[in-house]
Amino acid sequence: MANVIGTTNAPDTAGVLGKSAKSAGVKGIAEAPGQPGTAGVNPAGPGVYGESDMANGVMGKSREGCGVFAESVKSTGAYARSYEGFGLHGESTKNSGVVGVSRAWFGVYGESKDEEPIEFWKPFAELDKELHRVGHLLEDVAATGAEAFDPNTTAAYRLFPLPSHPTPQQEMTLHPPKRKRGIGIGVVGKSGTGRGVLGQSDSNTAVEGNSKSGIGVYGSSDSFEGMHAVTNSLRTAAITAYNDNPFGTGAAIYAKKAGNMGVAGFFEGGVFVTGDVHVRGNITADRDICCMGADFAEDFNIADPAQAEPGTVMVLGEGDHLETSHAAYDTRVAGVISGAGNYRPGIILDKQSSDQSRKPVALVGKVYCKADARYGPITKGDLLTTSDTPGHAMKAADPMRAFGAVIGKALQGLGNGQGLIPVLVSLR
Structure with a gap:
């Protein structure tokens, strides 16, 4: 039996409330091996909810194990969302900031949807504050929700219908305004001196990019190579390009050099071509031109x-x-x-x-x-x-x-x- 039990059926009232001006509001310590210091269980809502105006909503720290560990049998192990900052931020001084491992699916999956509806959890206690802040009063909890407002002068949210008896963890649906902000980025990798994104595989594709109408994989650099490819294979090429459209006129590889300095392509070694070569400019040879014809x-x-x-x-x-x-x-x-x-x-x-x-x-x-x-x-x-x-x-x-x-x-x-x-x- 637990030493402390908090139970309530009243709306907008916590079962257990911990408050501190200088330390943790609630602190749980477990001495039994394998047991959590604090456990949160909810059959239909978040097991643990953390909110902060200025710092981390939830913070986990560990000297030898995971700072935060998330596991799910049928859904997402860890889900993070942010409207102005990082949805998920991982940082490490000696090892990986974020590690994603999967036995049968994506190790890490990133998706960006600029104009899609977003759902997230918010305490019902904050509803009135939110409504007042955007200039709309909610007189009754069963109201149909806030009306449309100008997103350029007020918060970029629209509140939708609420149930008659909201709970402390009432689900709300928020729609960001349709501002046509452009294309979002599914995954961003940044590094000061190391690799921004690293993909490794023993027998399959390490990094794959697919796009229906844009660039499959894009690489750029201010002072070094935009893309770098190396292979130790005895037979295959470091870079392979195909244009699989038999009726297409586009090239499998295209290179363009701006200005009159430098060249669009440089090969250190032999070049073997099985098809025709068409040149619109001059051909200059420092050594012999050898032809197989007679x-x-x-x-x-x-x-x-x-x-x-x-x-x-x-x-x-x-x-x-x-x-x-x-x-x-x-x-x-x-x-x-x-x-x-x-x-x-x-x-x-x-x-x-x-x-x-x-x-x-x-x-x-x-x-x-x-x-x-x-x-x-x-x-x-x-x-x-x-x-x-x-x-x-x-x-x-x-x-x-x-x-x-x-x-x-x-x-x-x-x-x-x-x-x-x-x-x-x-x-x-």
């Missing part, structure tokens, strides 16, 4: 695209078009259509969109070329020129006629018939 080509409008397949010898045609060669020792020779055999162009100039049929023509370098040895066997090193066979080269047997009509030099021989041979293009 020739230096340029796009031309083609007069007879059906016949001008890779390896075909081309000559100047009407206007700005090239056409398939069809005469021996033609000084109009322009080059060979690039891409035959296992050679591909290394550089293509004048690549542009056009309603004309355009193809790359090798002007310098190695290219596979159609050749016809019926005019004479071709050996390695022979100079080649146009032939009467459309699109085919032949050995330049007549030096006088070959001047200005040479395609290049054969890199492989062709004893008879027709075929593709590698040629070092060098127009002369």
